[in-house]
Amino acid sequence: MSRSVLVTGGLGFLGRHLVRRLAVDGDQVTVVDALTHGGSSEGLPAGVRVLVEDLRTCWALENLVAGASVVFHLAGQTSHPRSMASPSEDLAHNYEATLALAEAHRRAGATARIVFTSTRQVYGRAESSPVGVSHPTAPPDVNGVHKLAAEHLLAVYAQAHSVPSVRLRLSNVYGPGQRLDPELGFIGVFVRRALDRKSIQVYGDGSQKRDIAFVDDAVDAIVRAAAIDGVWNVGGFRHTVREVGDTLAALAHTTVETVPWPADRVAIELGDFAIDDAPFRAATGWTPGVGLREGLERTLGSFAPG
């Protein structure tokens, strides 16, 4: 039986992959995306309905939410440096958009669960390892402040207004078609250098651990989350930054060099970080399937000249 689902931010990197998966599953997909950060409807399956709208001013939002079985809420601003430079913009896209969605759900008396993609950035520095969802939250940048506030808002709406939601604290997601903006994390930066056959620059010694998910695995986690409530960590495979660099360098026949930390990154860098996502795996049966080498190969391949 076909579901009607709503995907906010469905034209972004993660959104497009999710939409394709949902279409394969047989869902009827509606996308709302403001195209604020240059998303694209290229390659979307036929039959996907796309509204280019800002959630804060989308008059159809109440009807869209009322007609959906699940709302995948991916819309947002994901650049941490940009959030520091333009905090009001980050507030608008990460928090006010979420408030608009939650309010539309409440007003419509809708029943759809909201699946919200948050970030492990809300924890700040790891005080213990691995980091579970009861670890203290201390967002180290404006993006983390607004993502955590959006989580908290959804928790309030779940409790007080019967707006069901699940909040996923994702770690690093990469894959074909990802944005290679230097502000969006180290994997995109590394891929850009590898594509350009330049040496891959690792800050410090590159020994910081990260949990990394290939986009198909992240999408599978998001789809499975539609059946549960609450807040969950979602990791992937654990690698050091150096391992990611070495694997990419081997695939692209280039080299790795270590460089000192730039001053503007030190202020918001989190150090070693290991996520505990065992509860999420147990609750949903999720397990990541695409390893680092295969994932990076497919990512590089997506950018190969025609």
Add this chain to the structure above:
Amino acid sequence: MSRSVLVTGGLGFLGRHLVRRLAVDGDQVTVVDALTHGGSSEGLPAGVRVLVEDLRTCWALENLVAGASVVFHLAGQTSHPRSMASPSEDLAHNYEATLALAEAHRRAGATARIVFTSTRQVYGRAESSPVGVSHPTAPPDVNGVHKLAAEHLLAVYAQAHSVPSVRLRLSNVYGPGQRLDPELGFIGVFVRRALDRKSIQVYGDGSQKRDIAFVDDAVDAIVRAAAIDGVWNVGGFRHTVREVGDTLAALAHTTVETVPWPADRVAIELGDFAIDDAPFRAATGWTPGVGLREGLERTLGSFAPG
């Protein structure tokens, strides 16, 4: 030597008491207040400069912050039920106003410490007792979401932009001239009933514990906090809701009756709550001086007909 200090929200209940105290201490006080919630400049000492402005649009803010030794940031919306009914309004007054202040400080390259009055509401239900600042945060309503986000924002600005701040999680503050709006907490409601010689209605059995500070003590905590950084609990004297009702009833020659919890309050009621403010007392030498009976007597007296 006289300091220049800035007080946002200086025309509200707590703000007016703080301004009077600062003037007595010899500070040169500038107040910025939007009068959104009906504050008043009545009774302010001579020489206090008052700007009726919204922080989000106050063009003078950079200059004001640059010229201040300390910024006491009390401006905000304090009604929890109102935050649930008008979340965007609460966002504007509690979060966006704080962002405007922090940004003005950063742009001005100012050095003043920001003393921010937050609330113990950010913790949600007490999972352990007494509640210290490392207790998990789980804001139970929109007001708590925005107050906590404002705390987090100030922590980010302290770390990344050298904007020093101290965040105080206050409990229940009462005293002469407080607003008796039923949305602003049980003490005001009780005082209103006592003034009207009506029976004081306690929800449930009234056995919930609260930390309660007379406004002069809360003001003294805020003034002392200007010398420290970080996040702190500030309590007062611990009483049950029933004890407050009984004391007021005795002072006003009326009675106490117990009534069932109204449905709309149950959703955001926190239950028993005991704050651990020992670290703040140790760091600042603060200790509350005005007990419940004296405090309530002075509060009632302030509303007595001329």
